[in-house]
Every structure is written in structure tokens, then in C-alpha cells.
Amino acid sequence: MKSTTLSVGAPIEARCTKCRKNTGHIIVTMAEKDPVKVQCNKCNRQHKYRPPITAKKPAGRQTADPKVAERKEWAVLRPGMNSAEATNYSMTAAYKVQALVNHPVFGLGLVQRVAGPQKVEILFEDGKKTMRCK
Missing domain, CATH: 2.30.30 (SH3 type barrels.)
Structure with missing residues (x-):
């Protein structure tokens, strides 16, 4: 043009x-x-007139896809999990770090951290999800 x-x-x-x-x-x-x-x-x-803006190149190395890293972390942690010890997920329940949770859609998960008031971050096989809790 x-x-x-x-x-x-x-x-x-x-x-x-x-x-x-x-x-x-x-x-x-x-x-x-x-x-x-x-x-x-x-x-x-x-x-x-303003000249067109060109796309910026990312600085340094490209970081790996976070989903891939989460799946690798899941693969390492999964053998140590006992699904019989997992509690069924409920938005009205309180969770602690390292607690096992059984979600009806996402399956077995491990609480990674408390992400704020009424939120926890849970690692599932598909990756980390922020879930609501008490």
C-alpha cells in the first residue's frame, strides 16, 4: 500500500x-x-498522520506454555495422590493447601494456594483453575 x-x-x-x-x-x-x-x-x-506501529518482538527467550508446565507438574504429583482421601468440591467448603479435591467436571485436584478471600487455586489434570470457596 x-x-x-x-x-x-x-x-x-x-x-x-x-x-x-x-x-x-x-x-x-x-x-x-x-x-x-x-x-x-x-x-x-x-x-x-501517525506512522503505523510495528509489533514488538518479545524480549529474551520465549517462555514455555504455562499449561504444559502445569500438566508436567500434575504428572509428577499424581502418583502420590489417593483419590479415596479426596473431599468432594463445594463452593461453601473451606480448603487448605495440599488438600485433595474431587470436582464433578475437572476430576481429582490438589489445592496449590489460597488465592484470596473465597478463592483457591487447584491443580487439575487440565491445568490450574481458580475456584470459589468459603
């Missing part, structure tokens, strides 16, 4: 202040070689 010579009426890629996205624009006014005012092709709003 870039034009080699910029002039009034030429298409240009710019950041729209209303759409908040990089969209196609038409140059409305120029100052020497730089566009000053543009009109968005999507919302038809005229605004000051």
Missing part, C-alpha cells in the same frame, strides 16, 4: 486514532515531503 512518491490523494498506511489500528489512509495535506493530515479508509475520519 506504500507509494514511492507521496502526494495529496495517495494511499498510505497509518495508525488511525479512532480505529486504534494500522489501516489504509488517503493523504489529505502535505508539508514538504511528509504527510500532515490523512483520512482513514475504514471510518472516514481525518486526523494527524
Whole structure:
């Protein structure tokens, strides 16, 4: 969409202040070689030219998918769990860290931490879930 010579009426890629996205624009006014005012092709709003924003590269190494790490943690902890000792999950019950819970949908889980008032974080086979409690 870039034009080699910029002039009034030429298409240009710019950041729209209303759409908040990089969209196609038409140059409305120029100052020497730089566009000053543009009109968005999507919302038809005229605004000051803002160059398009490029996606930022993540700094450093990519972190692993947290779900994969949670499943690995589950695989390590599962052999030591006795499902007969698990209590059935209830939103009105109070739970302590390391307590075994049997949930009707998610299955067997281990309370990892108390996440705040009336919330616990439980590790299930599918991953960690924040659940309501007393």
C-alpha cells in the first residue's frame, strides 16, 4: 500500500486514532515531503498522520506454555495422590493447601494456594483453575 512518491490523494498506511489500528489512509495535506493530515479508509475520519506501529518482538527467550508446565507438574504429583482421601468440591467448603479435591467436571485436584478471600487455586489434570470457596 506504500507509494514511492507521496502526494495529496495517495494511499498510505497509518495508525488511525479512532480505529486504534494500522489501516489504509488517503493523504489529505502535505508539508514538504511528509504527510500532515490523512483520512482513514475504514471510518472516514481525518486526523494527524501517525506512522503505523510495528509489533514488538518479545524480549529474551520465549517462555514455555504455562499449561504444559502445569500438566508436567500434575504428572509428577499424581502418583502420590489417593483419590479415596479426596473431599468432594463445594463452593461453601473451606480448603487448605495440599488438600485433595474431587470436582464433578475437572476430576481429582490438589489445592496449590489460597488465592484470596473465597478463592483457591487447584491443580487439575487440565491445568490450574481458580475456584470459589468459603
